[in-house]
Amino acid sequence: MSKIISVHSFRGGTGKSNSTANIATILASRGMRVGVIDTDIQSPGIHILFGLTEEDMHHSLNDYLWNKCQIEDCAHEVTHKVGGDIKGKIFLIPSSIKPGEIARVLREGYDVGLLNDGFQDLVDAMNLDVLMIDTHPGLNEETLLSIAISDALAIIMRPDSQDYQGTSVTVEVARKLGVPRMVLIVNKVPQVFDTEDIRKRVESAYNCKVAGILPHSDEMMSLASSGIFSTHYPEHDITRTYNQIADILMS
């Protein structure tokens, strides 16, 4: 049975896109057909990690929301772009990066219900095992919708006071929406911290499982979203942690 996984954070810049892209790549390398959809219409970003340029984008999620095409027309196969040995397939549904189209969607809005239909249609049309949703930070309607229809939700936070309050609201709201599986990922942890201690404290503060703790990494910084970490550093501890997170989300 297919699964929908949302990756979310209350604040921006926490590592949603990087985590989504890495987990998607790991699942595909295990032989799955994985869809990745960028619902961060206001500030799209994950296409960069998959090496997709503006010229490569024939159709975007925007076109689907404006009834210009079917959702599956927006799927771009990026399996060959991530490197490494990928047995399955990765399809990316990007949001438009044309400034005019971003402005229009912000001005006119769109039928959020269409998004829900789109997710379901995409899974069927592309015969996906997993659909991963990279979201816009905060809790707007499309994000609430993505969370609501997800089988699993990963909420990313940093060990930073800016993230504590908002994350607790997100966890509570998601719980009310009845998401079957919800986990926390703590990202950008300074190397001086004791991981096990963090795990204990975060789990008890949010009453929610911590699926992985990722250190702040210079390699990740210098990769600067120009590629997928786990295929660049297959033996790295961070890659191992992404694998564990993938296991937990799929279980």
Next chain:
Amino acid sequence: MKNLTGYLQGLELFEPLPEDMIRELARKFTTRSLEVGDVLFRQGQPSDALYIVTEGLIRIVIAGDEGEEVVNETGPGVALGQMTLIDMEPRTAGAVAAEFTILLVLSRDDFMEAFNRLPVQNQIQLREISRDLRLNYADILRQVPLFHDLPDEALKVLMNRIGRKRLERDEVLFNRGDVGDALYVIDKGWVKVIMHNAEGEELTLNQLGPGEVLGEMSLVDEVPRAAGVVALTETEVLWLTRDAFIEFLNEYPAIAQIMLRMLSQRLRFSISYIQQAIELSRKVAEGDYSFAKTEIEKSQSQIIGRGQSDESRVREMLAAFFSMVEGVQKREEELKAQVRMLSIQIDEVKRQEEVESLTGSDFFAELKASAKRIREQDDED
């Protein structure tokens, strides 16, 4: 020797000679080579030449109880026998080649031939210089507090037993654990007394300058060197072997008293060091690290060599302590950051309010209902 004339002009003894005479003398030099162990001259022999080492190493030796004792070593660029050239006193020490050595030699006859052609007043001047060269050596010894009150004859005895050694900047005089077999007196320059901590980092225990005595401890109690000594600047030290020193102590018991006085001064310095270290440790215990940074800056801006006060020397010695304190402070700040991170502050009231405002809408109720429907449908599929 690239420019022998220039070199000779720099020697005290040649100072009053007219330039053309120096040039003439330079041409009279012959070369001589020595194999290892060859004797250049013996102690007690009349002086008959001036030697300038151009290559190799000459050992200056004096007769002791148990054969010959090395009192000094002389490498390229050093002139031997200046002070005996004119007055022909017997050599006060012998000289033996320690390596294959090449020397430039000016015979006394050649020198005296030129000397005799000089106007009388220049001859007198030269004789005075020659005498001064001898006295000079004695004067240096006099400046050393340890030898200050010695009678002339004792000083003369000492002069014949003492050697001179030049150290480049950063050159090691001796290491911790070396056999303590000599006493050193600093003539020119500054040295630091050092130890290494468990991490192998160097700790400066003290700095010593002109007139100060080094290594007297191991002369007395015969244990290996308790600390190492490294030159901070170009340094010249006079040195006296352990055996010569002990013998000298027997002959002149007054020295023993002076030594006692010096040791008690050292002790007082150590006590002041310990007192300051305790005072600063107390500050660290109270969490006050503020002094470390300013002290480190102070000690870095300090120029060594100008007669330092005891206080500034203590500060120098404590420099390693200050940087340890900085390390402690840094670690503590990192720990603090950790504690801050681990106390996750959540405003419960605000959280409830925000959750309610988000979940209170019709949109949310619909969403929740349809999400439930979809899931149930999926389960049926």
